[in-house]
Amino acid sequence: MKHGSGRRWIGVAVVAVVLAVGAVAWAATDTIVLGSAISKTGKYAREGKFYVDAYTMTVDAINKTGGVKVGGKSYKLELKMYDDQSDPNLCVRLFTQLVTSDKVNFLLGPYSSGITIPASSVAEKYQIPMVQGGGASEKIFDRGYKYIFGTLPRAEFYFLSATQAAVNLNPPVKTAALAYSNEAFDRSVAEGSRQLLKEYRIEKVYDEQYPPGTQDFTSILAVIKSKNPDLILVAGHAENSLNFIRQAQAADVNPKMYVFTVGPPTADFRQALGKVAEHAYGVTPWLPDMDIGGEVFASAREFSKQFKARFGYEADYHVASGAADVLVYKFAIEKANSLDPQKVRDAIASLDVETLYGRVKFEPNGQIALGQVLIQIQQGKLVPVYVAGKFVAKPIYPMPKWSQRK
Amino acid sequence: MLILQVLINGILLGGLYGIMALGMSLIWGVMNIVNIAHGALIMLGAYITFWAFTLLGWDPFLSLPVTVLLLFLYGYLLQRVVLNLIVRAQLFITLLITFGIEVVMVNLARIFWTSDLRQVTPAYAGTNFSVGGLTIPYVRFWVFLTTVILSVLFLLLLERTRLGRAIRATTQELRAARLTGIPVAQIYAVTFGLGAALAGAAGALWGMLFPITPTMGGALTLKSFVVAVLGGLGTMMGAIVGGLVLGLAESFSSTYLGPTYPNAISFGLLVLLLIFRPTGVLGRREQG
Numbered sequence: 001m002k003h004g005s006g007r008r009w010i011g012v013a014v015v016a017v018v019l020a021v022g023a024v025a026w027a028a029t030d031t032i033v034l035g036s037a038i039s040k041t042g043k044y045a046r047e048g049k050f051y052v053d054a055y056t057m058t059v060d061a062i063n064k065t066g067g068v069k070v071g072g073k074s075y076k077l078e079l080k081m082y083d084d085q086s087d088p089n090l091c092v093r094l095f096t097q098l099v100t101s102d103k104v105n106f107l108l109g110p111y112s113s114g115i116t117i118p119a120s121s122v123a124e125k126y127q128i129p130m131v132q133g134g135g136a137s138e139k140i141f142d143r144g145y146k147y148i149f150g151t152l153p154r155a156e157f158y159f160l161s162a163t164q165a166a167v168n169l170n171p172p173v174k175t176a177a178l179a180y181s182n183e184a185f186d187r188s189v190a191e192g193s194r195q196l197l198k199e200y201r202i203e204k205v206y207d208e209q210y211p212p213g214t215q216d217f218t219s220i221l222a223v224i225k226s227k228n229p230d231l232i233l234v235a236g237h238a239e240n241s242l243n244f245i246r247q248a249q250a251a252d253v254n255p256k257m258y259v260f261t262v263g264p265p266t267a268d269f270r271q272a273l274g275k276v277a278e279h280a281y282g283v284t285p286w287l288p289d290m291d292i293g294g295e296v297f298a299s300a301r302e303f304s305k306q307f308k309a310r311f312g313y314e315a316d317y318h319v320a321s322g323a324a325d326v327l328v329y330k331f332a333i334e335k336a337n338s339l340d341p342q343k344v345r346d347a348i349a350s351l352d353v354e355t356l357y358g359r360v361k362f363e364p365n366g367q368i369a370l371g372q373v374l375i376q377i378q379q380g381k382l383v384p385v386y387v388a389g390k391f392v393a394k395p396i397y398p399m400p401k402w403s404q405r406k
Numbered sequence: 407m408l409i410l411q412v413l414i415n416g417i418l419l420g421g422l423y424g425i426m427a428l429g430m431s432l433i434w435g436v437m438n439i440v441n442i443a444h445g446a447l448i449m450l451g452a453y454i455t456f457w458a459f460t461l462l463g464w465d466p467f468l469s470l471p472v473t474v475l476l477l478f479l480y481g482y483l484l485q486r487v488v489l490n491l492i493v494r495a496q497l498f499i500t501l502l503i504t505f506g507i508e509v510v511m512v513n514l515a516r517i518f519w520t521s522d523l524r525q526v527t528p529a530y531a532g533t534n535f536s537v538g539g540l541t542i543p544y545v546r547f548w549v550f551l552t553t554v555i556l557s558v559l560f561l562l563l564l565e566r567t568r569l570g571r572a573i574r575a576t577t578q579e580l581r582a583a584r585l586t587g588i589p590v591a592q593i594y595a596v597t598f599g600l601g602a603a604l605a606g607a608a609g610a611l612w613g614m615l616f617p618i619t620p621t622m623g624g625a626l627t628l629k630s631f632v633v634a635v636l637g638g639l640g641t642m643m644g645a646i647v648g649g650l651v652l653g654l655a656e657s658f659s660s661t662y663l664g665p666t667y668p669n670a671i672s673f674g675l676l677v678l679l680l681i682f683r684p685t686g687v688l689g690r691r692e693q694g
Contacts, residue, residue, distance in 0.1 A: 041513075042621070045621075049521070179665075182666065208664055208665050208666075209664070209665065209666055210665035210666065211665065211668075211669060213625055214665065215617075216419065216616070216656075218419070218657070219656075219657055219660035219661045219665065220660065220665050222408060222412060222415060222661060223408070223661055226408050242523060242525070242617055243617065246525075246531070246532060249532035250531075250532050250534055250543035250545065250546065251534070251541055252534055252536075252541045268522050268523065269523070272523050272524070272525045273527075274527060276527075276532060402532075
């Protein structure tokens with residue numbers, strides 16, 4: 001009996017200590033948790049890493065410069081990131097868990113339109129803002145949702161600057177081939193490109209969809225070669241672009257110009273192809289040496305330097321977009337001066353701020369209003385060629401034939 | 407001339423599919439193991455070729471024998487140490503263990519070598535020659551020749567050598583093979599080693615044409631599976647024939663129906679074949 005009552009007192013003491021420690025810890029926590037399920041593994045692992053690193057570096061930078069100020073108090077930002085394994089179903093489950101059981105404050109987006117479309121429904125259902133930088137398809141934003149915001153420009157207009165440039169070149173582009181992957185983002189790009197080609201009176205001689213996992217483009221290239229277009233537009237992810245270019249060389253396909261939605265702006269793409277990447281065009285809303293900047297990161301150049309020093313690879317627009325997503329929360333929370341999801345959501349919707357990524361201002365449907373720069377790979381470097389309706393550098397046009405290149 | 411170009415493309419690719427399937431068909435036919443890790447072995451072969459090229463400057467065709475040898479040793483050890491435990495177990499168990507091996511290999515590759523796209527780009531990559539209006543890429547052509555040579559060598563090994571006879575005997579009648587003194591456990595290990603070596607060779611060749619990533623193997627396991635069944639399980643010639651059939655089917659359907667059709671066509675072919683000729687194009691009735 002003596003033992004029994006002793007044990008009972010020990011039990012009470014333990015509970016009391018735990019409660020006390022818990023209370024102290026809870027009171028001492030002034031953190032804002034940003035939750036995300038992002039592709040750390042799976043087919044999007046490469047791009048997912050860009051966002052993981054971007055989110056991490058931006059959160060650390062914000063915390064170093066005083067954190068986020070709400071109601072006179074300074075809050076630290078914290079990240080809670082799960083791996084969605086590039087699987088949309090898992091992503092939805094993870095976001096639901098972040099909201100309902102981890103009870104994070106706000107959400108950062110996953111990568112790829114295909115995954116963001118279902119994931120954003122979680123944000124909408126629980127009325128917690130999600131800011132994402134990895135999905136550009138209009139299908140994300142055209143559902144009348146109020147809680148999803150995106151920092152990638154509209155997919156349909158990805159090839160706008162390319163098309164505008166094409167008709168203003170000498171000799172102007174008259175015919176075009178369009179090849180696109182069967183994924184949400186690329187279908188959106190294709191939809192938009194069809195309208196653009198019609199609007200700019202370029203004759204479309206080839207328009208085909210290919211399965212996302214396609215590695216062998218020889219048949220597609222054989223048909224395109226037989227139609228001999230001036231311009232080839234390819235909408236796909238980095239691996240598609242890489243394979244396409246390599247096999248275009250092997251099959252001796254010589255358009256005057258070819259443009260890719262993903263690939264050319266990213267360093268490892270150019271490294272993998274080496275000289276073969278020469279003269280390819282790409283589109284990007286951001287370049288590392290732009291003279292833009294804002295709070296936390298004074299300039300794009302400064303951001304790129306810090307990023308390269310910490311993670312060992314060059315930042316591209318995916319990274320800058322991810323960084324902008326975290327910055328959006330800092331500015332919006334401080335503007336709203338509140339952690340209430342509804343108030344922060346309204347602050348994000350009315351935000352208009354200059355950052356290292358450019359001017360962050362969202363359209364009523366939640367998508368950023370940012371243009372794409374047409375870039376060309378010239379001697380291994382990214383050269384902005386056409387931006388905001390005019391040429392800013394001379395493109396190498398038409399592209400030299402493969403047999404004439406060294 | 408488009409149709410001839412499509413034909414050539416189909417044959418060149420078909421040869422590669424054939425050698426990919428050869429390894430899987432061998433292991434399946436002899437040991438009744440459906441090797442889900444087949445794609446991972448291909449991936450390993452591709453990476454060895456890549457690292458030999460990048461770090462040592464070895465031409466991918468010249469490093470091929472080294473890749474083949476390394477994969478053979480790897481496969482042999484894998485069988486002796488791990489798979490030996492489950493030979494002749496239920497099919498489900500073999501699927502499970504080879505699946506586990508695949509997961510481990512792919513994720514180790516991702517941890518050590520990252521998901522960055524890798525390419526093997528020797529100086530002659532992308533060059534081509536013209537024959538009567540047709541453009542034939544050099545690398546694809548040499549890859550095709552290599553697959554022909556490797557296939558012939560392998561078939562000779564199976565038909566003409568003592569080892570080959572022992573392997574075929576073990577496949578046909580296990581008890582009799584044991585009675586004649588064939589060391590069955592050893593044969594199984596050598597067979598798996600050979601299957602892995604073929605997968606490694608396929609990986610080395612594949613890596614010369616397409617980018618290399620840790621997850622490249624998954625789709626290739628599936629393709630090998632289709633080719634192996636198309637051609638007839640357990641018959642080596644069948645894998646080659648199946649590969650050519652698939653390569654041609656994909657090439658023609660992609661060009662004349664559209665790029666989204668090849669998968670539908672290949673699996674449609676598989677279904678039709680399973681209905682009307684389940685043993686495959688070259689399969690024999692008595693193979694179980």
